[in-house]
Amino acid sequence: MTIETKAPMSGKIVLVTGATNGIGKAAALELARMGAQVVLVGRSRPKTEATVSEIFKKTGNNALDYIVADLALMSGIRQTVEAFLQKYDHLHVLINNVGGIFAQREVTAEGLEMTFALNHIGYFLLTNLLLDVLKASAPARVVNVSSDAHRFGALNLSDLQSEQSYGMGGFRAYSQSKLMNVMFTYELAQRLEGTGVTTNAMHPGAVATGFGRNNRGMIGFIFRSFGHFSLTPEQGADTVVYLASSPDVDDVTGKYFDRRKAVLSSSHSYDEAAARRLWEISAELTGIASPQPTA
Numbered sequence: 001m002t003i004e005t006k007a008p009m010s011g012k013i014v015l016v017t018g019a020t021n022g023i024g025k026a027a028a029l030e031l032a033r034m035g036a037q038v039v040l041v042g043r044s045r046p047k048t049e050a051t052v053s054e055i056f057k058k059t060g061n062n063a064l065d066y067i068v069a070d071l072a073l074m075s076g077i078r079q080t081v082e083a084f085l086q087k088y089d090h091l092h093v094l095i096n097n098v099g100g101i102f103a104q105r106e107v108t109a110e111g112l113e114m115t116f117a118l119n120h121i122g123y124f125l126l127t128n129l130l131l132d133v134l135k136a137s138a139p140a141r142v143v144n145v146s147s148d149a150h151r152f153g154a155l156n157l158s159d160l161q162s163e164q165s166y167g168m169g170g171f172r173a174y175s176q177s178k179l180m181n182v183m184f185t186y187e188l189a190q191r192l193e194g195t196g197v198t199t200n201a202m203h204p205g206a207v208a209t210g211f212g213r214n215n216r217g218m219i220g221f222i223f224r225s226f227g228h229f230s231l232t233p234e235q236g237a238d239t240v241v242y243l244a245s246s247p248d249v250d251d252v253t254g255k256y257f258d259r260r261k262a263v264l265s266s267s268h269s270y271d272e273a274a275a276r277r278l279w280e281i282s283a284e285l286t287g288i289a290s291p292q293p294t295a
Contacts, residue, residue: 007035018098026237119177138196153179189254198253
């Protein structure tokens with residue numbers, strides 16, 4: 001059987017986090033089908049290798065690679081960047097997708113609250129460490145998978161790691177982290193003005209994936225129940241692929257998308273002073289120097 005392919009992304013290198021399941025896997029598959037060289041990042045080596053094999057069988061694209069790392073850890077993020085830069089001197093699309101919700105407050109081995117570490121610091125640090133190669137590859141794109149859950153979030157700069165209030169089943173911490181994704185996107189767009197690198201955030205919809213099913217109790221039950229009425233991973237990944245590949249958004253940056261349309265995000269997300277302070281705190285925690293916003 002001949003596998004039909006289309007190659008509008010031929011010659012483009014794409015890095016996808018959380019690429020072994022759900023939205024990330026579906027996006028990696030479609031971008032490989034479009035001819036991109038796709039580098040998948042996953043936490044489990046067997047699962048990541050199996051995903052690469054599956055995508056190859058479905059697309060016939062042998063320009064596939066993978067990196068195994070735990071992106072809840074800053075050391076894992078740095079390991080990912082080091083492994084990527086050892087092999088590649090270009091990066092045209094970075095898709096920040098990995099994330100999670102945790103029913104009980106957990107702390108990483110590096111002392112950060114897990115939701116904050118994985119959902120925000122993971123995006124922030126990985127993107128900043130790859131900015132030089134993204135700029136050198138311009139035009140390039142950063143796509144941040146957020147969620148309309150951000151609309152329930154309110155940024156508490158004195159409690160970014162949810163020590164004072166974690167919320168029912170971790171939802172407060174999760175919604176705050178998804179708000180951080182949007183605010184990070186807007187602040188990043190300002191700092192990248194004129195570089196040829198665009199960045200946008202998006203809402204994938206309620207997607208039937210393994211997301212949230214790691215939890216016990218009510219929160220796990222809720223996410224397991226989603227599978228009966230949610231979008232497929234392919235539907236959820238559609239806007240991700242659109243933002244990663246479409247010429248329609250060549251020069252679009254600093255926007256929040258839902259179903260391929262730029263829409264308004266929550267009122268909290270447009271607080272520029274809070275977004276700048278979030279950036280400063282994140283830079284201090286990660287120890288990175290980053291581009292300054294344009295005047």
